[in-house]
Amino acid sequence: MERMGTGLTRSAGSTGSTESLAQYTAFKSNELVYGMYFFPHYFRQESPPFHLTIFREAARNLYLVVQAPRGSSKSTIITFLKPAHSICFKTSRFRIIVQNTYAKSAASLENIKKEFKDNKRLRSVFNIVMRKDAEGDTIFRHLDGFETRVLCKGADQLGSVRGERFGAYRPDYIDVDDVEDDEMVKNPERRMELEKQFNEVLNYAGETGVTSIHVIGTILHDDSLLAKMLAPDNYKRFKKLFYKARNVKEGVPVSLWPAKWSVSDLNEMEKDEPASFAKEMQGDPSSGLLEGIQRKDFRYWRIEDSYAVLLDENGSVSSRFNLADCKGGISYDLAWEEKRDSDFGVIFPAFITPNADILFDDYFVKRGLRPGEFEEAVFSMNARLESLTKKRVVNGFEKAKLEKVMKWWLGEAMRRRNKFLWLKDLQWDGDKIQRILTRLANRYSQHVIYHKKGMGDLENQLIRIRSVAHDDIADAAQGVVQLLQFAPTIKKKVEAESEFDFWRKQTRVYREKNKTAYVFGKKERPSFIDSLRAYR
DSSP states (O other): OTTTOSHHHHHHTOOOHHHHHHHHHHHHHOHHHHHHHHOGGGOOSOOOHHHHHHHHHHHHOSEEEEEOOTTSSHHIIIIIIHHHHHHHTTOOSEEEEEESSHHHHHHHHHHHHHHHHHOHHHHHHHOOEEEEEETTEEEEEOTTSOEEEEEEEEGGGGGGGGGOOBTTBOOSEEEEESOOOHHHHHOHHHHHHHHHHHHHHHHHSSOTTTOEEEEEEOOOSTTSHHHHHHSTTSOTTSEEEEOOSEEEETTEEEESSTTTOOHHHHHHHHHHOHHHIIIIITSOTTOHHHHSOOGGGOEEEEEETTEEEEEOTTSOEEEEEEGGGSEEEEEEEOOOOOSTTSOOEEEEEEEEOTTOOEEEOOOEEETTOOHHHHHHHHHHHHHHHHHHHSSOOEEEEESSHHHHHHHHHHHHHHHHHTOOOEEEEEOOOSOHHHHHHHHHHHHHHTTOEEEOTTOHHHHHHHHTTTTOSOOHHHHHHHHHHHHTOSOOOOOOOOOOOOHHHHHHHTSHHHHHHTOOOOOTTOSSOOOHHHHHHHHO
8 A cells, every 4th residue: 555655544434454356456447436536626527427437438448439529528528538547557657639620639648747747645545756847748646656648739730749758658548529619521632641740650559459549529620630530431449439429329319418407408408509510519521401411312324325223222223314315514614733732623414314303524723724724624524415316515603713714715715626605604693502502402403303323422422511621523523413404305306207108198088087177276277278178
């Protein structure tokens, strides 16, 4: 009991060393009990069972990833209680806390340091001092010389974790808490960069079989790092826990943490802010209820020998159309900047069938699109659609300065090539998200829009339309739907009359048999003699 001193026995009101040992064992084996005893101000409400589950699974698994609702005390668990417990019971030599920003991570460490400085109960039992007390980097020291270093990192510093050491020790715990925020997840490049850095940390930081990596947070985007880690087929070495604030048990809604949120409280939260509730409390940032376009409504098509083959939800052929009976259109959403966060230039072709189905064709998308590339793409795409439909193709541009410049550029190119295109202005009216949903959502729900396989970028933008960083492809898609409002009609084939039928119709017998009285408004007027006969 020397490592504990006598404070524990005195605080617990006991004089026997057996009881002191039992208390010590209980605090060491149960972080939640330890927290309630030493930090009651952090445990003002009854703790729910899922807290104990997180502690238990963290002890059992080197790799753990947890989705938990906002306000579920996940940061208290990962970046406060577990580090403090490991410092007190010497279960960690070098711990790294990673949060969205360095400032947030340093603030979490500051909360830990405050307890070791000011918490009299904690000090009387463990008597731990800080040999180094710097912002974001602190070394905690026991009386017997055992030391634990806690280092803080922001998401943009995640890659530097690989080279960190504390004397002879590499990190034995890497705690990743809410490393993503709303702004980060909107940018696909930042999402990819974070995932790349995390994978490098996972593979090269710490020691295999020794270093624990525990990730906890709230899913803010269905293409975020946390969402990918929780997917069954990804990061299979991780134990995965997924918690929602409101669940259904045996057909009855129940709260994850009844002492904090009643079911009626959660229902009111959803009623007031449905988008925030789905994302922050349910881990469902792209709820179909919110987005208006759902992945289950996507249908697909392909080209076979100049025919459009449309597939149903099971992948079976539902209908076929000769592309010569369809009309084609191309929509343009132009952007020229090459910066990482700039929009993309999009050239989007599609067909409309006689049945009013819209068939999205292979589109062209590029950031930093140059005028020469644009010209070549426009004319080659028009030539392709014209050859398939045997009709002229309509090209739609927004009434913006950039598009006006490009229409002038195309005018020069048309004269140079002696190939003239059909240009039309598009209505880029109102809010971008609203115009996309207005022109596309109903068509998707009725399953009259078809994609080609491999249009993942378009599909991701559509189902995340309220949260995605770039929606240029989806915006171009609504533009091409504007162009293809009216379905083409198929002309009935008129069979040529044979010479025999012609002369047969000239006979008196045929005319007598097929004579009709004149009726006002009828297109085929009978002969004068037939009219007299009918009159008599």
